Amino acid sequence: MFTSTSEAVATALAPSDFTQAPPLARKPARTPREEAALAEVLRHPGIWRRGTAARASVDAQPTGLAGLDARLPGGGWPRGALCEILIEHDGIGECSLLLPALAALTQAKQRIVFVAPPYIPYPPALAAAGIDLSHVVHIDACAADTHWTAEQCLRAGCCGAVLSWMPTTDYRQLRRLQLAAETGAAIGFVFRPLAAARETSPAALRVQVTMAHGLPKIDIVKCRGNVGETTQAVRLRA
Amino acid sequence: MLWCCLRFPRLALEAVRGEGASSSLNPFAVIDGPQQRRHVVIADAAAQAAGVHGGQPLTAAQALCPLLSTRPRDPASERQSIDSIAAWAYRFSADVSIAGSDAILLEIGASLALFGGLAALLRRLRFEVAAFGFDYSLAAATTATAAHVLAAQADGIAIPHAGPLASALGAVPLATSGLGDEAIAALRGMGFRHLRDLFRLPRPELARRIGPDALDHLDRMRGFVAETLVRYRPADRFERRLEFAFGIESQDALAFALQRLVRELATFLVARDGGVQRFSLVFGHERGATTRIEVGLLAPQRDAASLFELARARLERIELPAPVHALTLVADDLPPLCPLHRDLFDDRRGEMLDWPALIERLRARLGDMALQGLGCVADHRPARAWQFTAVDTRAESARVLQASFVSGDAGLRKRPFWLLPKPMLLRGEPAEILAGPERIESGWWDEHDKRRDYYIVETNLGQRAWAFVPAESDTGWTLHGWFA
Numbered sequence: 001m002f003t004s005t006s007e008a009v010a011t012a013l014a015p016s017d018f019t020q021a022p023p024l025a026r027k028p029a030r031t032p033r034e035e036a037a038l039a040e041v042l043r044h045p046g047i048w049r050r051g052t053a054a055r056a057s058v059d060a061q062p063t064g065l066a067g068l069d070a071r072l073p074g075g076g077w078p079r080g081a082l083c084e085i086l087i088e089h090d091g092i093g094e095c096s097l098l099l100p101a102l103a104a105l106t107q108a109k110q111r112i113v114f115v116a117p118p119y120i121p122y123p124p125a126l127a128a129a130g131i132d133l134s135h136v137v138h139i140d141a142c143a144a145d146t147h148w149t150a151e152q153c154l155r156a157g158c159c160g161a162v163l164s165w166m167p168t169t170d171y172r173q174l175r176r177l178q179l180a181a182e183t184g185a186a187i188g189f190v191f192r193p194l195a196a197a198r199e200t201s202p203a204a205l206r207v208q209v210t211m212a213h214g215l216p217k218i219d220i221v222k223c224r225g226n227v228g229e230t231t232q233a234v235r236l237r238a
Numbered sequence: 239m240l241w242c243c244l245r246f247p248r249l250a251l252e253a254v255r256g257e258g259a260s261s262s263l264n265p266f267a268v269i270d271g272p273q274q275r276r277h278v279v280i281a282d283a284a285a286q287a288a289g290v291h292g293g294q295p296l297t298a299a300q301a302l303c304p305l306l307s308t309r310p311r312d313p314a315s316e317r318q319s320i321d322s323i324a325a326w327a328y329r330f331s332a333d334v335s336i337a338g339s340d341a342i343l344l345e346i347g348a349s350l351a352l353f354g355g356l357a358a359l360l361r362r363l364r365f366e367v368a369a370f371g372f373d374y375s376l377a378a379a380t381t382a383t384a385a386h387v388l389a390a391q392a393d394g395i396a397i398p399h400a401g402p403l404a405s406a407l408g409a410v411p412l413a414t415s416g417l418g419d420e421a422i423a424a425l426r427g428m429g430f431r432h433l434r435d436l437f438r439l440p441r442p443e444l445a446r447r448i449g450p451d452a453l454d455h456l457d458r459m460r461g462f463v464a465e466t467l468v469r470y471r472p473a474d475r476f477e478r479r480l481e482f483a484f485g486i487e488s489q490d491a492l493a494f495a496l497q498r499l500v501r502e503l504a505t506f507l508v509a510r511d512g513g514v515q516r517f518s519l520v521f522g523h524e525r526g527a528t529t530r531i532e533v534g535l536l537a538p539q540r541d542a543a544s545l546f547e548l549a550r551a552r553l554e555r556i557e558l559p560a561p562v563h564a565l566t567l568v569a570d571d572l573p574p575l576c577p578l579h580r581d582l583f584d585d586r587r588g589e590m591l592d593w594p595a596l597i598e599r600l601r602a603r604l605g606d607m608a609l610q611g612l613g614c615v616a617d618h619r620p621a622r623a624w625q626f627t628a629v630d631t632r633a634e635s636a637r638v639l640q641a642s643f644v645s646g647d648a649g650l651r652k653r654p655f656w657l658l659p660k661p662m663l664l665r666g667e668p669a670e671i672l673a674g675p676e677r678i679e680s681g682w683w684d685e686h687d688k689r690r691d692y693y694i695v696e697t698n699l700g701q702r703a704w705a706f707v708p709a710e711s712d713t714g715w716t717l718h719g720w721f722a
Contacts, residue, residue: 091701091720095655111593119656122719123612123624128653133612137629139600140608149600156596211700 058225061161061187064100068218072205073225077101080185081204082178086221088194090118093216094209096129098189102161103130105187110160115150116141118165135160147173154180154188161187175202197221240347240356240378240398242363243385244323248373249340251280253315265303269296270311279311313339323370324470329509330363335382335467341389343382343467356398379403382467383416383459390414404460408434416459421452472510476517476569478502485524485561489554492521492562496553497546499567504542513538513575519549522564529558534606536594538575544595551602597629618680619688620657620718651676652694654704654719664705664715668695672702677709694721 030038041047058074069075077083077098087094102112112135114121123133137159141149150164154177162181166173169192181188190203197208206221246252250268265285271277276296288303300306316339324342327334330353333345346359353359360376367374375393379385380400384407388395391410397403410433412422424447430436436444436456445453457463480495496519507514515538521529531552539545600609610626617623652673674693681687689709696702704719 089699089701090656091697091703091722092699093702093722095722099655117656119658119720120624121612122620122653122655122657123614125653125655126612127614133614134630136612138610138612138626139604140610141604145604149604152596152599156593158593158596214700216700 059185061101061105063097064104065097071220072223077187077189078204078224079187080182081224082174082181082188082190082202084174084190084192084196084201084203084206084221086192086194086197086206086208088210092209092211094191095121097207097209097218098161098163099126099129099131101187102126103132105160106132106135108160109135111135111137111158112161113137113139113153113159113163115139115153115162115164116143116146117163147177150188150190151176151180153184154186155184157184157186159184159186161189163189163191165191167193171200171202178202178204239345240350240380241343241382241385242346242360242376242378243337243341243343243382243389244327244363244367245341245375245377245386245389246320246323246372247340247375247390248280249316249319250311251282252372253319254309254312264305264307265290267299267306267308268311269308271296278308316340319370319372321473323367323372325472325506325509326366326370328470328472330359333467334470336470337382337386337467341386342470343385345382346378356396360396379406381459381461382465383455384461387414387416387459390416400461404437405434407459408432408437412436417448417452417455421448424448472506474572476503476506476514476572477566479564479566481564482562485563487558487561492553492565493550495565496549496567499565500546500549501542503567503569504540504545507540507572507575510572511575512572513540514545514569514571515539515573516571517549517567517569519553520566520568521558521562522566523558523560524563527560529556531556533602535598536601538573539598540575544598548598548602551599555603555605618678619686620653620678620692622681622686624657652721654702655722656720658718658720661706661716661718664695664697664703664717666698668693668703668705668715669698670696672696675707678706679709692718 059079060072060074060076061079062069062076063072072078085094085097105112107130109132112131114137116139121136121138123136126136127133139149139153146164146166147169150162153159153162169190174190177188177190194208194210197206201222203222204224206223208219208221209216210219211217251266254268255266265282265288267281267285267290268279269276270279278290278292278294278296278299280292281290281299285299285303285306288306290299290303290306296308320336320339320342324334324336327342327344331344331346331349333348335343337343346356350356350359353362356378360378364376367376375389377385377389377391377394378396378398379388380397380403384397384403387410388397388406391414395406397406412425412430412432415422415433417425425436428447433456437460441453444456454463458465478499480499482495486492486495503514503517514535516532516534519531519533521531523529531549533549533552535548597609609629611629613625613627615623615625672694674695675691676693677689677691679689690706691709692704692706694702695705695715702721703717704721705715705717707713707715
């Protein structure tokens with residue numbers, strides 16, 4: 001269903017542009033001891049050095065779309081984080097976007113959980129996409145319990161991916177989900193309306209799916225750890 | 239073997255008193271016997287000071303002490319008290335026996351290593367038994383009968399070796415030696431006062447005078463013959479009731495009571511080395527009305543905290559129709575517990591749950607049917623080509639052999655990601671028909687005959703829809719799914 005037309009864009013954004021640090025003022029060479037001490041300091045997780053192996057440090061699940069993978073740090077949906085998918089309407093390819101990753105997760109015997117989906121995730125379509133249905137769980141929760149359920153599933157550490165639909169939510173609740181996903185090392189997919197793109201969000205990755213000239217396209221609204229431009233589109237659907 | 243005896247000499251009094259009679263300061267006695275010939279079983283200190291003592295006819299006691307208040311003996315309450323003590327003692331030893339109506343015996347020889355030696359174990363027994371609030375005396379000896387007899391003499395006699403046992407028993411007066419009344423009367427008549435006098439007598443002569451049963455008692459006491467005791471078995475059922483002085487409406491107050499009951503249940507389960515799979519909470523309202531909540535678990539558990547969390551989640555989901563006056567916890571289904579094996583090097587953090595625990599937590603809050611799996615069914619009709627299945631509850635989801643997908647769909651035809659639970663009218667005309675028609679016609683055998691032409695269409699907004707038109711009619715587009 002999807003083809004990517006942005007290979008060229010992806011190569012242009014490869015991190016090699018940034019690996020060469022600008023030449024600093026001339027300094028005497030550091031002793032090995034100083035080097036070790038500096039390396040110790042730089043190992044602090046709060047320090048990010050442009051041009052170092054920042055990409056490799058993100059654990060991610062490939063999306064199955066080469067164009068998108070190339071533009072995400074770690075090369076896919078970040079694991080242990082929240083991914084927001086902002087959609088204009090139902091039925092523009094927003095779920096098919098996840099299918100390759102979900103199929104790969106179930107084949108690796110990881111559970112995927114649908115928390116209060118708006119319709120029935122149609123099992124024949126899931127099976128046709130390569131998803132092992134024995135690792136799919138459908139949870140029926142009322143609107144008031146959706147957050148709680150998603151948080152429990154994310155936090156537990158026994159679910160590979162948790163998909164939830166939250167038409168109304170706020171920063172605080174999303175922050176809880178983000179922390180839960182970090183704890184449980186699960187991928188939390190949250191579907192939200194497009195209007196929410198203007199709000200701030202603690203999610204590690206925010207992807208917007210819209211229609212442009214009759215074709216759906218993906219925009220990366222926010223991406224933690226990305227080095228390149230974030231508003232390039234990847235086209236879905238030929 | 240080392241036996242410990244806990245004797246509760248004033249149990250008959252305390253079991254009755256516990257029910258609120260203690261408020262009166264009058265001399266008090268427990269009475270028993272037929273209506274015409276009541277006698278005093280046991281009297282409290284005030285009554286004893288007035289000369290009332292056990293065995294005295296009631297009329298004599300009342301003559302001595304006109305203010306004496308009495309209550310009939312309550313064997314059921316005594317039994318319940320001694321049962322709960324035996325259940326507690328079962329934690330310390332597998333060999334617990336109830337001796338008579340007021341004592342328990344437990345074999346502690348095998349438990350010494352676990353509890354850190356005799357002195358430590360006895361200290362712990364004393365500390366914990368004090369919580370029951372009964373007057374007790376404790377003795378330990380190498381035979382159960384000797385321990386029982388010694389406990390009647392004084393509190394705190396411990397004879398862990400067989401050597402000094404005979405001399406210790408020798409000092410026991412006949413009256414409290416546990417021999418039958420007739421034997422005691424006969425021996426007294428012969429001028430004997432203590433057991434040591436009997437131990438010196440030749441056996442055949444003694445047997446002829448006091449009978450084989452009494453001789454057997456003396457032999458068992460000294461460990462010459464084996465003792466047979468009825469082993470205490472913990473109950474197969476748990477039921478505890480909490481009564482409230484006034485109607486409770488707040489969930490918090492109920493949760494507090496619930497926590498107490500669940501903790502008791504957990505203690506009971508630990509002592510029993512079992513788990514609980516299903517229990518019910520019965521909320522008693524006024525005029526005998528009750529509300530019942532069933533708490534079912536997927537696997538036996540006994541951890542107080544997680545049981546409480548699950549029970550509380552269920553409690554929060556219901557609305558109680560009236561204030562609660564009593565809360566009862568009943569557990570009938572008590573299967574043996576098989577603890578889950580965890581990886582020794584499991585580096586998951588404490589707040590993480592395994593899959594069965596997560597299911598329990600979700601089910602407790604969302605309802606038993608909230609979690610389901612999905613499965614395909616070999617049927618051409620879209621609404622029947624799938625079904626909810628039971629969710630896999632195992633910790634390690636073993637790969638289930640999936641029946642190969644043999645529906646007519648078979649992945650050959652494109653199917654939408656979302657299926658609408660009920661088909662609905664498609665708003666507006668589709669902008670473009672991308673594929674179709676695909677005639678689906680099936681079900682003449684089960685009265686859900688469907689004849690539809692399915693199309694993949696694109697709406698004006700760019701959504702891809704799975705819509706159908708009933709065959710041979712012109713009623714317009716009906717939406718059945720989204721290619722999301």
